Amino acid sequence: MDVRIFTYLAAMLALSQAGIPRAGLMGLDQKGPIARVRKTLRKDTSTEPKAFYLDEQAEITDINKDLSLQEGDIMQLKQRNTLLSPTYEEYLWPKEIPVIYDGTISLLAKAAIDETRREYELRTCLSLPERTDEENFIQFTTLSGCWSYVGMNGGSQNISIGRGCEKMATIEHEIMHALGIWHEQSRADRDDYVEIVWDYVGEGRExxxxxxxxxxxxxxxxxxxxxxxxxxxxxxxxxxxxxTIQTRDPTFEDVIGQRSTFSPGDITKINRMYDCSDTLRVSNHVNFDEQNIGGFSQQGLQSDAKWLKHDLATSDTSGATTRYLPTFDATLGIEGEGSFMYLDTGNRFPGQAGLIKSMRYTSTVAHQCLEFWYYMNVGSSSQAAMTVYIAALDPVTGEITSYGSPLQTFQGQYGDEWNVQRMTISAQSSYRIVFYAKTGGYPSDVIAIDDVSVQDRECDTAYFTVNDYTEKANTYGVNEAIISDTMYTGTPGYAFQAVIYPNGSQSAVDAGYTDYLGFSFQLVGGKYDDELEWPFDKQYIRLLITDQDPNPQTRMNWYYNFLTSKDSSLNASWEKPTGLGVANTPVGYRTFMPKWRMNTRSYLRHDTAYYSIQVTDMRPYEGSTEISAKMSNPVLRKRDSILAIPEQNVLSVESTPDGDDELIDYRPDDNEQDMISVKSASIIVTVTSGIVFLIMAFAICAVAKANRNRLQMEYTIMNNIRYIGPEPGETMKYKCMKGKV
Known part of the structure; x- marks a missing residue:
């Protein structure tokens, strides 16, 4: 008789006596630092938009129109070839480019520069750390306009981030000049792709x-x-x-001049120029189209429920489970194309478990952004569920040493659709992402995953969705807004909402911008208001619509940003709201995004738009010139020297006789803080556990015998029944053999 069953039953009895539910898995606080709003969007049908609108951030050429600069934003003392001359390498920077802020840099510019620094680390092998005593370095300063030198000039080298230039894409642009890269329309072959309309070029600007x-x-x-x-x-x-620049292919006429972020071509150019073999921060992405499913692997006994790959073009769709699977994946959203992973729920007892884990991942930072798509469509009485874990690893062998606390458990009816989940996690330097799912006893239950990615960055403060976007775009009138549920910047935190005008806005004094999507931010009265400092001053707000390209490395999100100020004419918007749920006047952009751009990239996926809001308190960094003052999630270690981080032994891993890992986990519910150990629980009920076990085991075997003609289990041997506990920590793996236990 397996001694582990005594441990399991002892713990279950102890948990029951303590009032702790056996499946009490803790999820995310949906109104905490990461908020996700799906079903609480409401429609504002006001005839007049009640918002303050900020001016659209200007083009570099408009900001610099009165400056004498080469190509509009290049400060060059003399013509210099930085790419092909025999000594061009002397104009290239080291992979660590020292930088400083001078005293003129504004808080808005600091926030945008820090976002840019992180973006370089995510997409290239280059970093911009604070200067110590290096001879050559970049100094970010606020002079007239946005401009830079091309290549490394030596000594202190200015990049000007003037008023109106405080946007990540603009700063990326100027740093690329400093790296030694000219404008794209300066290429030798540019006339094959664009025509310069000289008749419309201003005199003296040729x-x-x-x-x-x-x-x-x-x-x-x-x-x-x-x-x-x-x-x-x-x-x-x-x-x-x-x-003035006419693309020979008219489909690109409105594409050129984007100021969102690096294009994939920009990244390729930088990485080839600086011999980058990998990025400084780590990104992982799997869409399960690969034959090896991106390195994910099964874990468990042969008789456990299995995660299987479903290829929409070739896989059988007439099976007990496959007939109920979605007809499109999360990646493409096209019927009959793509792949995803699903839990085989056909002909399974309730509670049978399946575990699938990623390959070994590494991280160079303390916090990461995990994203994955999931599809759950289960019966109303089904107990099917899926829980996500981050498993810590032995840094040498890569074996799992701890599963940690559950990140989130998904159960209940989610409907016939793919959903996305994003969350900031704290993984160790080496880890695996684990999806653990249990069956509910119904072959029609569907649990599936797709497009799993992790990036070495924190997720934004809040995410929310607009489903059935096309219908809303076709039915909402001008000035009609979608208003999100209340979200929070933290716990405690400021409460806010997003206000979106899918068909723009107009007022009594102008025709408005009905060809644009409007996007605003508004404070609302929240439950923590009395604990917070008012007004809502010097807060960096970034409004963003997500490019849902499955690979986060190639995304080009669309965004605008601003800084709140108690000294501005918008001060009333940043004062403490007058009551719980009462909204202040929103502030944002009515020209946030041209509506036609929604279809230029993956801004719509499954007819759903995903928005995010990043809120960063910049008050602690006022007057500081320290370059790292605001980068809250810096690179801690290099990729080639990943070190182990002390682990939290929330879960232990035991080796079963057949070599499989078993999870032992007894968790409190949301109101219980103390962990009940397996050892303590087994001591409490040592005397009674044997009796309880025998009663339960014989009862299960009797039920199994009575129902063996009805149950069709593919792994039944000599009337055996093997039951796999529904939760990772329950380790309920035992056999009822014919005629004995």
Whole structure:
């Protein structure tokens, strides 16, 4: 008789006596630091938009229109070839580029620069740490306009982030110049792809359209990139708003000049130029289309429920479970194309478990952003569920040493749709992502996952969704807004809502911008207001619509940002709201995004738009010139020297006789803080556990015998029944053999 069953039953009895539910898995506080709102969006049908609107952030060429700069934003003492001359390497920076802030840099600029620094680390091998005593370094300063030198000039080298330049994409652009990269329309082959309409170029601005031959510049084998953050817009240096850069392919006419973030071509160019073999921060992404399913693997006994790959083009759809699977995956959303993983629930007892784990991942930071898509469609009486864990590993062997507390458990009826989940996690330097699911006894239960990704960055403060976006865009009128449920910046934190105008807004004094999507932020009265400091001053607010490209490394999110100020004309918006749930006047952009752009990238996926809001308190960094003052999640270690981080032994791992890992976990509910150990529980009920076990075991075997003709279990041997406990910590693995236990 397996002694582990005594431990299990002892613990269950102890938990029951303590009033702790056996399946009391703790989820996320949906109104904590990461908020996710799905079903509480409401419609505002006001005839007049009640909001303060900020001006759209201007183009670099408009900001710099009165400055004498080469190509609009290049401060160059003399013409220099930084790419192909025999000594070009002397103009390249080391992979760690020292930087400082001078005393003129605003809080808004600091926040945007820090976002830019992190973006370089996520997509390249370059970093911009604080200067110590290096001879050559970049100094971020606030002078007139946005500009930079091309290549490393030596000594202290300015990059100006003037008023209106405080946006990540603009700063990326200027740093790329400092790396040695010219504008995209300066390429030798640019006339094959665009035509410069000289008649509309302002007098004296013709030099801004210089281009350089192949014996002076190198495109690094990157095709002409209309999406490049280094490309100017179609009206750059125009006389009166007419087009000055005409794309020969008209589909790219409105694409050029984007100021969202790096394009994939930009990243390729930087990484080839600086010999980057990998990124400084780590990103992982799996969409299960690969034959090896991205390194994910099964764990458990042969008789456990299995996670299986479903290929929509080739897999059987007539099985006990497969007939109920979705007809499209999360990645493509097209019937009959793509793949995903699902739990085989056909012909399974209730509570049978299946565990699938990622390959060994590593991280260079303390916090990561985990994202995955899931599909759950289970019966109303089914107990089917899925729980997500981060498993810590032995840094040498890669074996799992701890499963940690559950990140979140998904159960109940979610409906016939794919959903996305994002959460900030704290993984160790080496870890695995684990999906643990249990069956509910119904073959029609569907639990599936797709597009799992982890990035070495924190998730944004809050995410929310707008489902059935096309229908809303077709039915909402001008000035009709979608208002999210209340979200919080933390616990305690400020309460806020998002206000979205899918068809724009207008007022009595102007025609408005009905061709744009409007997006605003509004404070509302929250439960922590009396604990907080008012007004809501010097808070960095970034409004963002997510590019839902499955690979986060190639996303080009669309966003705008601003800084709250008690000294501005909008001060009333940042004062303490007058009551719980009472909203202040929203502040945002009615020209947030041209509506036509919604279909240019993956801003819509499964007809759902995902928005996020990042709120960062910048008050602690006022007056500080320390470069790392605001980067809250810095790189802690290099990829090639991953070190173990002390583990929290919340869960233990035992080795079963057949070599499988078993999870032993007894967790409190939301109101209980003390852990009840397996050892303590087994001591409490040592005397009674044997009796309880014998009664339960014989009862199960009797039920099994009575129902063996009805139950069709593919792993039944000589009338055996093997039951797999429904939770990772329950370790309920025992056999009822014919005629004995």
């Amino acid at each position: 030099h801004n359209f210089n281009n350089y031959p192949f014996n002076e510049t190198d495109d690094r084998r990157v095709p002409y990139d209309f999406n490049s953050v280094m490309h100017y817009s179609k009206t750059a240096f125009t006389i009166d708003g007419n087009t």
